[in-house]
Amino acid sequence: xxxxxxxxxxxxxxxxxxxxxxxxxxxxxxxxxxxxxxxxxxxxxxxxxxxxxxxxxxxxxxxxxxxxxxxxxxxxxxxxxxxxxxxxxxxxxxxxxxxxxxxxxxxxxxxxxxxxxxxxxxxxxxxx
Amino acid sequence: xxxxxxxxxxxxxxxxxxxxxxxxxxxxxxxxxxxxxxxxxxxxxxxxxxxxxxxxxxxxxxxxxxxxxxxxxxxxxxxxxxxxxxxxxxxxxxxxxxxxxxxxxxxxxxxxxxxxxxxxxxxxxxxx
Numbered sequence: 001x002x003x004x005x006x007x008x009x010x011x012x013x014x015x016x017x018x019x020x021x022x023x024x025x026x027x028x029x030x031x032x033x034x035x036x037x038x039x040x041x042x043x044x045x046x047x048x049x050x051x052x053x054x055x056x057x058x059x060x061x062x063x064x065x066x067x068x069x070x071x072x073x074x075x076x077x078x079x080x081x082x083x084x085x086x087x088x089x090x091x092x093x094x095x096x097x098x099x100x101x102x103x104x105x106x107x108x109x110x111x112x113x114x115x116x117x118x119x120x121x122x123x124x125x126x127x128x
Numbered sequence: 129x130x131x132x133x134x135x136x137x138x139x140x141x142x143x144x145x146x147x148x149x150x151x152x153x154x155x156x157x158x159x160x161x162x163x164x165x166x167x168x169x170x171x172x173x174x175x176x177x178x179x180x181x182x183x184x185x186x187x188x189x190x191x192x193x194x195x196x197x198x199x200x201x202x203x204x205x206x207x208x209x210x211x212x213x214x215x216x217x218x219x220x221x222x223x224x225x226x227x228x229x230x231x232x233x234x235x236x237x238x239x240x241x242x243x244x245x246x247x248x249x250x251x252x253x254x255x256x
Binding site for chain 2: 043057064071
């Protein structure tokens with residue numbers, strides 16, 4: 001079955017089927033950038049508090065490790081491709097960086113998808 | 129010439145010929161540890177000053193890079209093997225982390241070697 005619509009190694013990604021209007025793209029981009037700014041500012045505040053408590057070299061190298069980890073986490077998380085954007089926005093809502101109201105103006109198809117991913121993330125958390 | 133005293137890949141290392149008495153080892157170890165402590169405390173103070181000036185994420189990641197670089201520099205520099213210790217001590221004197229008087233009590237063979245390396249480092253600096 002090499003030529004069917006579900007070839008080996010592929011799977012159906014409903015996010016990739018969404019059509020984003022220019023107005024929706026502007027709303028999504030603005031919400032995404034605001035969340036990124038918020039998370040970065042929070043990381044800076046956190047880093048300053050951690051630095052203030054440091055008295056040994058071992059503490060300092062732990063802070064370096066922590067900074068590297070935060071940098072990789074943020075780099076990984078903030079992925080603006082439209083084919084994954086609904087899960088990215090859902091995660092930002094779930095983690096508290098993005099107020100859901102910042103997405104006002106997106107079509108119902110996008111909002112429903114984002115909300116369903118947020119619900120899935122919440123139920124995963126509740127099971128832990 | 130595969131079996132002579134200067135086989136291919138080897139070279140004569142005068143530092144490896146030194147004999148360190150227990151008293152000399154104690155003096156060298158104490159001086160080395162004091163220099164390491166001084167350099168680490170200075171790095172912590174420097175890091176705190178750099179952190180205090182940070183306002184953007186780009187600054188924060190620059191600080192992370194700087195911390196990683198300092199950690200590697202310090203790891204590379206502080207090598208307590210006796211076969212390299214005179215150059216290590218010379219470098220610490222040259223960079224201001226180790227007062228030469230901390231080496232009082234070492235034999236003249238070690239002190240002469242350390243001083244000659246310090247002189248070499250100074251003359252390299254002067255040529256730049």
